[in-house]
Amino acid sequence: MPEKLNLLFLCTGNSCRSQMAEAWTRHLKGDLINAYSAGIETHGLNPHAVRVMAEAGVDISEHKSKHINEFKDVKLDAVVTVCGHAHETCPYFPAKCKVVHVGFDDPPKLARELAEQGGSEEEQLECYRKVRDEIRAFIETLPKSMAKYASA
DSSP: OOOOEEEEEEESSSSSHHHHHHHHHHHHHTTTEEEEEEESSOOOOOHHHHHHHHHTTOOOTTOOOOBGGGGTTSOOSEEEEOSHHHHHTOOOOOTTSEEEEOOOOOHHHHHHHHHHTTOOHHHHHHHHHHHHHHHHHHHHTTTTTHHHHOOO
16 A cells, blocks of 8 residues: 655645645545645634534644644645645745645635625635535545646
8 A cells, every 4th residue: 555645735824724624634535645734824723614614524623723834844745735825925845745736715805805795604604614615625536636736
């Protein structure tokens, strides 16, 4: 049996999208992939992300927001940036580590915009659920789909 892939999901603050991606990967593909997540900065865990993941049966309430520097000594096979800012400011990784971008909408930003337009809390949570489900759909394609995204 081949070694597990080591994937790091990278986002701006490691509060929402990268946390969801790490959790889905551990939940759905833990037999094939060692999943990690980090941010260019640390913003703490988003409570709405915790809530919508729990609705889907995945508990991330004990996750912590981690900085990319915590993974400098981890041999990574790939870094997956899940937001544009992380992709644009992604630090340098060793040549053997692929860096791929699979962007997802920013649920806090979408929810904030809805709130400004008078959207209910439930409507705001739908932003998180939509992205949660999109991330799950992407994770279900792993590890096979990594070749498609390879641009290292």
